[in-house]
Amino acid sequence: xxxxxxxxxxxxxxxxxxxxxxxxxxxxxxxxxxxxxxxxxxxxxxxxxxxxxxxxxxxxxxxxxxxxxxxxxxxxxxxxxxxxxxxxxxxxxxxxxxxxxxxxxxxxxxxxxxxxxxxxxxxxxxxxxxxxxxxxxxxxxxxxxxxxxxxxxxxxxxxxxxxxxxxxxxxxxxxxxxxxxxxxxxxxxxxxxxxxxxxxxxxxxxxxxxxxxxxxxxxxxxxxxxxxxxxxxxxxxxxxxxxxxxxxxxxxxxxxxxxxxxxxxxxxxxxxxxxxxxxxxxxxxxxxxxxxxxxxxxxxxxxxxxxxxxxxxxxxxxxxxxxxxxxxxxxxxxxxxxxxxxxxxxxxxxxxxxxxxxxxxxxxxxxxxxxxxxxxxxxxxxxxxxxxx
Amino acid sequence: xxxxxxxxxxxxxxxxxxxxxxxxxxxxxxxxxxxxxxxxxxxxxxxxxxxxxxxxxxxxxxxxxxxxxxxxxxxxxxxxxxxxxxxxxxxxxxxxxxxxxxxxxxxxxxxxxxxxxxxxxxxxxxxxxxxxxxxxxxxxxxxxxxxxxxxxxxxxxxxxxxxxxxxxxxxxxxxxxxxxxxxxxxxxxxxxxxxxxxxxxxxxxxxxxxxxxxxxxxxxxxxxxxxxxxxxxxxxxxxxxxxxxxxxxxxxxxxxxxxxxxxxxxxxxxxxxxxxxxxxxxxxxxxxxxxxxxxxxxxxxxxxxxxxxxxxxxxxxxxxxxxxxxxxxxxxxxxxxxxxxxxxxxxxxxxxxxxxxxxxxxxxxxxxxxxxxxxxxxxxxxxxxxxxx
Numbered sequence: 001x002x003x004x005x006x007x008x009x010x011x012x013x014x015x016x017x018x019x020x021x022x023x024x025x026x027x028x029x030x031x032x033x034x035x036x037x038x039x040x041x042x043x044x045x046x047x048x049x050x051x052x053x054x055x056x057x058x059x060x061x062x063x064x065x066x067x068x069x070x071x072x073x074x075x076x077x078x079x080x081x082x083x084x085x086x087x088x089x090x091x092x093x094x095x096x097x098x099x100x101x102x103x104x105x106x107x108x109x110x111x112x113x114x115x116x117x118x119x120x121x122x123x124x125x126x127x128x129x130x131x132x133x134x135x136x137x138x139x140x141x142x143x144x145x146x147x148x149x150x151x152x153x154x155x156x157x158x159x160x161x162x163x164x165x166x167x168x169x170x171x172x173x174x175x176x177x178x179x180x181x182x183x184x185x186x187x188x189x190x191x192x193x194x195x196x197x198x199x200x201x202x203x204x205x206x207x208x209x210x211x212x213x214x215x216x217x218x219x220x221x222x223x224x225x226x227x228x229x230x231x232x233x234x235x236x237x238x239x240x241x242x243x244x245x246x247x248x249x250x251x252x253x254x255x256x257x258x259x260x261x262x263x264x265x266x267x268x269x270x271x272x273x274x275x276x277x278x279x280x281x282x283x284x285x286x287x288x289x290x291x292x293x294x295x296x297x298x299x300x301x302x303x304x305x306x307x308x309x310x311x312x313x314x315x316x317x318x319x320x321x322x323x324x325x326x327x328x329x330x331x332x333x334x335x336x337x338x339x340x341x342x343x344x345x346x347x348x349x350x351x352x353x354x355x356x357x358x359x360x361x362x363x364x365x366x367x368x369x370x371x372x373x374x375x376x377x378x379x380x381x382x383x384x385x386x387x388x389x
Numbered sequence: 390x391x392x393x394x395x396x397x398x399x400x401x402x403x404x405x406x407x408x409x410x411x412x413x414x415x416x417x418x419x420x421x422x423x424x425x426x427x428x429x430x431x432x433x434x435x436x437x438x439x440x441x442x443x444x445x446x447x448x449x450x451x452x453x454x455x456x457x458x459x460x461x462x463x464x465x466x467x468x469x470x471x472x473x474x475x476x477x478x479x480x481x482x483x484x485x486x487x488x489x490x491x492x493x494x495x496x497x498x499x500x501x502x503x504x505x506x507x508x509x510x511x512x513x514x515x516x517x518x519x520x521x522x523x524x525x526x527x528x529x530x531x532x533x534x535x536x537x538x539x540x541x542x543x544x545x546x547x548x549x550x551x552x553x554x555x556x557x558x559x560x561x562x563x564x565x566x567x568x569x570x571x572x573x574x575x576x577x578x579x580x581x582x583x584x585x586x587x588x589x590x591x592x593x594x595x596x597x598x599x600x601x602x603x604x605x606x607x608x609x610x611x612x613x614x615x616x617x618x619x620x621x622x623x624x625x626x627x628x629x630x631x632x633x634x635x636x637x638x639x640x641x642x643x644x645x646x647x648x649x650x651x652x653x654x655x656x657x658x659x660x661x662x663x664x665x666x667x668x669x670x671x672x673x674x675x676x677x678x679x680x681x682x683x684x685x686x687x688x689x690x691x692x693x694x695x696x697x698x699x700x701x702x703x704x705x706x707x708x709x710x711x712x713x714x715x716x717x718x719x720x721x722x723x724x725x726x727x728x729x730x731x732x733x734x735x736x737x738x739x740x741x742x743x744x745x746x747x748x749x750x751x752x753x754x755x756x757x758x759x760x761x762x763x764x765x766x767x768x769x770x771x772x773x774x775x776x777x778x
Contacts, residue, residue, distance in 0.1 A: 070720075070723075070732060071724060071732070072723055091717050091720055094717035098717065098718070273731035273732045274718065327487075328487065329665075345734055346718070346736055347735055
């Protein structure tokens with residue numbers, strides 16, 4: 001298959017925009033990127049004359065099923081069961097795919113239910129295994145969370161497009177240390193909130209390292225930037241969620257300058273109301289190519305899957321998104337990447353592929369296993385969470 | 390004509406959501422709002438089963454033609470001529486209509502060129518007559534700006550869907566006073582920036598009053614709120630533009646509580662990159678019905694045309710926008726107005742009417758006089774401003 005586009009932005013090498021190139025895909029994997037006039041004959045072709053072709057966007061921090069509480073405010077009072085998590089995650093996947101997101105880092109109770117939804121949708125997912133110390137409808141305590149999480153991973157670790165990580169949430173030093181040890185043993189990433197004053201605790205628990213991603217780090221102090229950089233950490237910045245909490249912008253330029261890997265996330269829809277990474281990319285206020293890297297390769301690196309996705313190059317999965325630049329909202333085309341990052345909406349997303357599988361084409365869903373793109377209103381009107389709200 | 394919708398939000402009375410109602414339109418004017426089962430027979434019908442029907446959005450502060458410099462940064466270096474202003478305004482109208490905006494307050498050199506574009510697009514426009522003291526390609530000094538502005542108004546004051554206002558920009562006390570005097574004589578509104586420390590100057594020049602709208606008022610102080618309220622002023626808040634300038638949020642709740650009329654604007658696309666009032670409505674962070682009022686009736690009141698547009702009631706112009714609520718981005722429907730304000734994108738805008746004339750229907754342009762909705766890329770690729778950048 002050859003996907004020809006007016007512009008191809010591979011993200012790696014940084015800052016490159018290839019005009020009138022095509023991405024050659026075989027068995028779901030990118031074979032190469034070639035100029036239109038050097039493309040091999042006889043391929044199935046998709047022609048995107050007015051489009052930018054990018055790596056699929058990576059949402060580096062969300063709580064997918066919380067879309068069921070969209071518009072109800074911050075309070076996640078209702079206790080979801082596995083069915084609600086599956087339904088909510090399907091809805092979140094429908095929204096994310098229509099917005100060009102091909103991969104997301106989730107964190108929710110009932111991780112197997114989440115992954116069933118991601119598999120039905122065809123999305124790539126890094127499933128966060130939550131670890132809490134307070135009882136829920138899913139687990140009794142930290143030990144129970146860990147046991148159930150690891151069992152879920154054992155059962156689903158060979159599923160395609162699936163990876164895992166730990167997400168400790170409001171836990172003691174002892175539990176944090178236990179999570180760090182398990183993560184090191186199993187080579188799994190850890191996502192944790194970096195609240196003010198927490199960095200020393202994360203250091204002591206040996207959480208920090210190339211597999212660690214910090215979220216909610218708006219208030220990171222200058223000396224902490226150096227610590228994060230020295231340990232090779234990633235930062236998952238969620239602009240909307242942090243703005244809504246009245247927080248400022250982290251020192252992104254200083255973090256990137258020091259070598260911290262920057263990723264972008266939407267947070268959950270209960271607070272943010274939208275799982276829209278194009279919106280987060282704009283709000284981050286970075287230089288256009290830096291914003292695009294954070295929304296793609298930066299996210300993949302944070303999830304530990306940068307060898308699989310996040311940029312367009314030979315050997316990488318064909319996770320792609322096409323954005324139609326012909327609308328009046330994106331004119332004039334002084335610079336394609338600038339207009340894309342500053343001005344593109346989800347309405348301009350026309351095609352999405354994951355592992356070479358077309359999931360959205362000319363804005364229409366292509367995956368027969370995944371009905372909510374067509375008829376969400378029938379599926380979600382009577383959800384259990386709604387009754388519990 | 391009867392436009393049936395799942396929900397009708399008239400904005401006035403405040404907070405009302407009418408389920409399964411229809412808006413009856415005759416000769417471009419709203420006759421009434423009736424339940425589906427009480428609608429008169431024999432009308433042409435538009436059935437919007439999954440939609441919210443609202444008053445058209447009012448963009449209370451923009452510089453329409455500056456879309457030509459979208460993505461080029463804040464510096465408006467190139468001097469536009471009348472043709473560039475007409476082209477830029479057409480492009481801006483295409484973007485605004487597709488985003489549910491039916492009326493906008495403009496401010497640009499060459500006001501007749503702007504109004505020609507608004508007329509071709511079919512939009513309602515309050516044309517701001519700029520008054521500057523520095524020479525431009527349009528006028529030599531304040532006297533020249535005033536003379537040309539008033540001549541433009543004389544020639545175009547009877548044009549349909551058209552009104553006027555003064556927009557003094559960085560002028561001396563004497564010019565400000567002259568503008569205020571002329572505005573009072575001609576019963577025209579005045580839009581001015583409220584920079585820190587400027588309120589006394591605006592008071593002395595007798596600018597403040599029910600016809601005055603202040604923009605860029607993020608830094609308004611508590612005693613100033615009372616002054617604005619006492620004089621019956623409006624405030625045009627442009628969240629994106631002010632965030633980009635690193636400014637905070639004005640004390641909106643205190644302003645509204647004191648009785649200041651709140652409107653919303655996009656500012657110009659040179660800085661904001663988008664003329665998207667749904668986006669500004671979300672960013673304002675108001676309670677949903679307050680945000681919707683600011684984006685409709687609040688804007689109309691700021692422009693002095695609240696008897697014509699801004700809410701849905703008998704005798705008002707049929708300026709309407711329909712938003713399809715069936716997408717996954719807007720599910721579940723806990724509350725239609727909350728989901729609309731927090732989560733709706735321009736992609737959900739399906740129908741737009743101005744004065745009963747359908748300009749957008751099922752997302753397709755209906756106005757044959759207005760090609761850029763179909764083929765903006767042909768019109769805008771070679772604009773003069775681009776060459777000048």
